[in-house]
Amino acid sequence: MEREVLFTGVGGQGVQIASRTLATAAMDEGRQVMLVPRYGGGMRGGMTNAELTVGDGPLRALPVAAGAWSAFVMDPSYWYTVAPRLGRHPVVVVNASLVTGPLGLDGATVWEVPAASLAAEVQSPMGAGFVLLGAFAAVTGLVGTEAVVAAMRQLVPAYRTQHLEANERAIRAGADALPALASPAWAGAAA
Amino acid sequence: MGGGGGVTRRLMQGSAAVAEAAIAAGCRFFTGYPMLPFTELLECMAARLPAAGGVCVNAASEIEAINMALGAAATGARSATGSCGQGLALMQEGVAELALNELPLVLFNMARGQQDYFQATRGGGWGDYRTIALAPKDVPEAVAHTQLLFDLADRWRTPVLLYGDYVIAHTSVGIEVEPVVFPPLPPKDWALDGTMSGTGRARQIWTWNRGKPNTPGAGPDAAWKRIADKYAEIERAEARHEARDTEDAEVLLVSFGTTAVFVDRVVEELRADGLRIGSFRPVSLWPFPGSALAEASAGCRAVLVYELNAGQMVDDVTMHAADRSVVRSIGGVSQDASGMRQGDLLDLGALRARVREVIGR
Structure with missing residues (x-):
């Protein structure tokens, strides 16, 4: 089985490290992964997307997703690039601090997480991306929360280690914000 | 991939x-x-x-x-x-x-x-x-x-x-x-x-x-x-190449690089629909595997070239295809908004639609 996650946001929100953290966590849990980031020459404020496929065997996924299982939406600006690539009943986890309008999707299960305000509550003001990631992992069980924390610790570079604790608080705050395994990624997973 | x-x-x-x-x-x-x-x-x-x-x-x-x-x-x-x-x-x-x-x-x-x-x-x-x-x-x-x-x-x-x-x-x-x-x-x-x-x-x-x-x-x-x-x-x-399902193919899809993984998937789908279609990919762009392409395209009623440009490799394909009159370009210029990567044509649905349009099914 393969599960796809389409990430979208704008530069500076941590979409790239969130997608890489999820990919690394899945790899560490023994899954096969393919991660295709998509951004241009712009930095802050420009489109920053990524497509992640996680599977339990050799992947058949193509590097441009079609009919994806889920979405991770930090910002609404480039949602239009992601929406047409989702499948019929996608799981959509959104940063409700910024995504306030309708998504225009029929048949989707939408989980709203006030990621920016939760990040501020746990004194991790730059950690909104990790809040949403913690929430996504918890509600889907695509990977475990502990794997997300461990992957984050692997990926944060040496000159950013002062943020490790705040990042971890953000991931755990996100994990507590949604019901565990309410939209399970894998058959047989139970809350 | x-x-x-x-x-x-x-x-x-x-x-x-x-x-x-x-x-x-x-x-x-x-x-x-x-x-x-x-x-x-x-x-x-x-x-x-x-x-x-x-x-x-x-x-x-x-x-x-x-x-x-x-x-x-x-x-x-x-x-x-x-x-x-x-x-x-x-x-x-x-x-x-x-x-x-x-x-x-x-x-x-x-x-x-x-x-x-x-x-x-x-x-x-x-x-x-x-x-x-x-x-x-x-x-x-x-x-x-x-x-x-x-x-x-x-x-x-x-x-x-x-x-x-x-x-x-x-x-x-x-x-x-x-x-x-x-x-x-x-x-x-x-x-x-x-x-x-x-x-x-x-x-x-x-x-x-x-x-x-x-x-x-x-x-x-x-x-x-x-x-x-x-x-x-x-x-x-x-010269290096990869050919798939060409033995009985009446339609041949030719591509290079990243587009080839999309081509192979479409071939798989259309084969399952009963179409005799195959794929050919020059692994070496130069030397172009011309004699292998001539062999793979023998008997084909259509040789379709899927490249995301205005038509470049199609020159080499035309030069070497068994019947040059059946070579047709189905790609085109396609860049995304950033200009840094391929655009909307690098897509399974887009490719499938173009192939179906040309072969009439």
Whole structure:
């Protein structure tokens, strides 16, 4: 089985490290992964997307997703690039601090997480991306929360280690914000 | 484009995997000027090469990069540089000098799309030369091609090129880079070793091949004839391709690089629908696998070329197809809004629609 996650946001929100953290966590849990980031020459404020496929065997996924299982939406600006690539009943986890309008999707299960305000509550003001990631992992069980924390610790570079604790608080705050395994990624997973 | 295989593999971005492969192949000099999507390869080489005993230089321009890389190659070091097609355009004079001085070098074109096919295959500088150009379809193949290219460059003493793209440069998969062992190579007895003039042992690398007063060279006519013969020999020896389901095919889909993984999926789908369709991919863009294409296309009522440009490889396909009247281009120019990668045509649905439209089902 393969599960796809389409990430979208704008530069500076941590979409790239969130997608890489999820990919690394899945790899560490023994899954096969393919991660295709998509951004241009712009930095802050420009489109920053990524497509992640996680599977339990050799992947058949193509590097441009079609009919994806889920979405991770930090910002609404480039949602239009992601929406047409989702499948019929996608799981959509959104940063409700910024995504306030309708998504225009029929048949989707939408989980709203006030990621920016939760990040501020746990004194991790730059950690909104990790809040949403913690929430996504918890509600889907695509990977475990502990794997997300461990992957984050692997990926944060040496000159950013002062943020490790705040990042971890953000991931755990996100994990507590949604019901565990309410939209399970894998058959047989139970809350 | 599967990650495939065991869980002990590391999650690596294509650029990092290609850098590891270059270092595993013995690359010890690398230089370049940052240009997306080549930048990450330069960054990875800068991070990894010094620890491997090599040197990586962030050049001030692509022209500086190609000429530094030429200098390193002239000493016999395994040397490489690269850019995207825009930067490689600036490097073309250097590539011609490398070819006509018979210096091995690996060039990485982490292209912004598929519009550099002519640049990769026609020789972009002056003189009679081509560059061996391999176009991987995914990250694992880019790793294999990188190591093969360092061998081919030394074996044939020629600049060679990897035609990658944004997707290959940026896609991360679980992969392990293992050094590949190739057959022994002749010694580099032509390499400059620092011996100065006046010793009688100084070596010379000179495009015109005139030699020195007491040891005259062959001169341009003889030297360039020999080099032209060498490229003819490469053309016979180094063509590579992949053909799938061509035995009974009445429709043949031809593509190169990343687009090929989409083509193979469409072939799979349409085969399941009962259509006799196959695919053909030049793995080496030059030498173009012409006789293999002639064989694969024999009996086909349609040969459809899917490349994301205004029609470049279609020239080579038309030249070699069994029946040139059935060759048709179904690709087109397609860039995304950033201009850094292929656009909406790099898509299974778009390809499927174009194939169905042409074949009428």
